[in-house]
Amino acid sequence: MTEINVVANLNSVQQRLRKAERDAGRVDGCVALLAVSKTKPVSLIRQLAAAGQRAFGENYAQEAIDKAQQLADLQLEWHFIGPIQSNKTRGLAAHMDWVHSIDRLKIARRLNEQRTPAQPPLQVCLQVNVSGETNKSGVHPSQVTELAQEVAALPNLVLRGLMAIPDKASSSRQETGPFDELRALLETLRRDWSGSAPPLDTLSMGMSADLEAAVTAGSTLVRVGTDLFGAR
Numbered sequence: 001m002t003e004i005n006v007v008a009n010l011n012s013v014q015q016r017l018r019k020a021e022r023d024a025g026r027v028d029g030c031v032a033l034l035a036v037s038k039t040k041p042v043s044l045i046r047q048l049a050a051a052g053q054r055a056f057g058e059n060y061a062q063e064a065i066d067k068a069q070q071l072a073d074l075q076l077e078w079h080f081i082g083p084i085q086s087n088k089t090r091g092l093a094a095h096m097d098w099v100h101s102i103d104r105l106k107i108a109r110r111l112n113e114q115r116t117p118a119q120p121p122l123q124v125c126l127q128v129n130v131s132g133e134t135n136k137s138g139v140h141p142s143q144v145t146e147l148a149q150e151v152a153a154l155p156n157l158v159l160r161g162l163m164a165i166p167d168k169a170s171s172s173r174q175e176t177g178p179f180d181e182l183r184a185l186l187e188t189l190r191r192d193w194s195g196s197a198p199p200l201d202t203l204s205m206g207m208s209a210d211l212e213a214a215v216t217a218g219s220t221l222v223r224v225g226t227d228l229f230g231a232r
């Protein structure tokens with residue numbers, strides 16, 4: 001088996017991201033890179049951390065909690081991006097910095113209750129089921145405003161924005177439709193907010209295959225696994 005060079009991959013993904021920002025006429029460095037390390041060993045995470053990568057994403061709850069504990073010495077930023085079951089909220093509240101995949105109030109309330117007062121608030125996004133998505137997770141676009149207002153009222157959570165996982169574009173990786181839809185939803189939330197508004201500064205969208213399209217449409221954070229760590 002050939003050894004994967006995650007540091008070389010990090011450099012090429014960063015270059016790709018900077019080029020996508022320039023091509024889209026956006027400010028250099030405005031899109032953050034989340035390294036999605038699910039199923040990959042902590043040794044590779046350590047290599048990327050040594051090369052300067054701070055933010056890591058996981059989508060299996062127990063794996064996320066275990067890795068955050070094993071790598072606590074590195075002071076990384078941990079993002080949970082997978083489906084959330086009620087019996088996992090305590091561990092996520094204790095060990096994650098961000099949760100991108102909130103799609104119902106019950107889960108948000110549990111995370112809010114289980115976040116200890118000694119910790120900084122948990123940064124969260126709502127996962128939206130944008131059009132054409134076959135994935136069953138995510139709040140329906142018509143329910144985003146209501147859920148956002150309820151989540152923003154929870155004191156131990158900070159509502160940062162929206163996340164989506166559109167199906168892979170069939171024709172080309174430059175398909176921006178679902179990403180445009182998510183951006184429009186965030187703009188609507190900002191415009192119509194009643195009361196004191198949370199930051200709403202995050203559009204978590206774009207993965208290995210479609211990061212250019214996501215950056216064109218306004219992504220502020222791309223979640224890249226395969227192009228950093230290799231196939232799963």
Ligand SMILES: *Cc1c(COP(=O)(O)O)cnc(C)c1O
Nearest residue numbers: 036059081207208223224225226
């Ligand atoms: C696995 C995963 C990614 C990374 O996907 P790649 O195609 O490997 O870059 C991004 N977001 C979510 C929610 C994931 O589960």
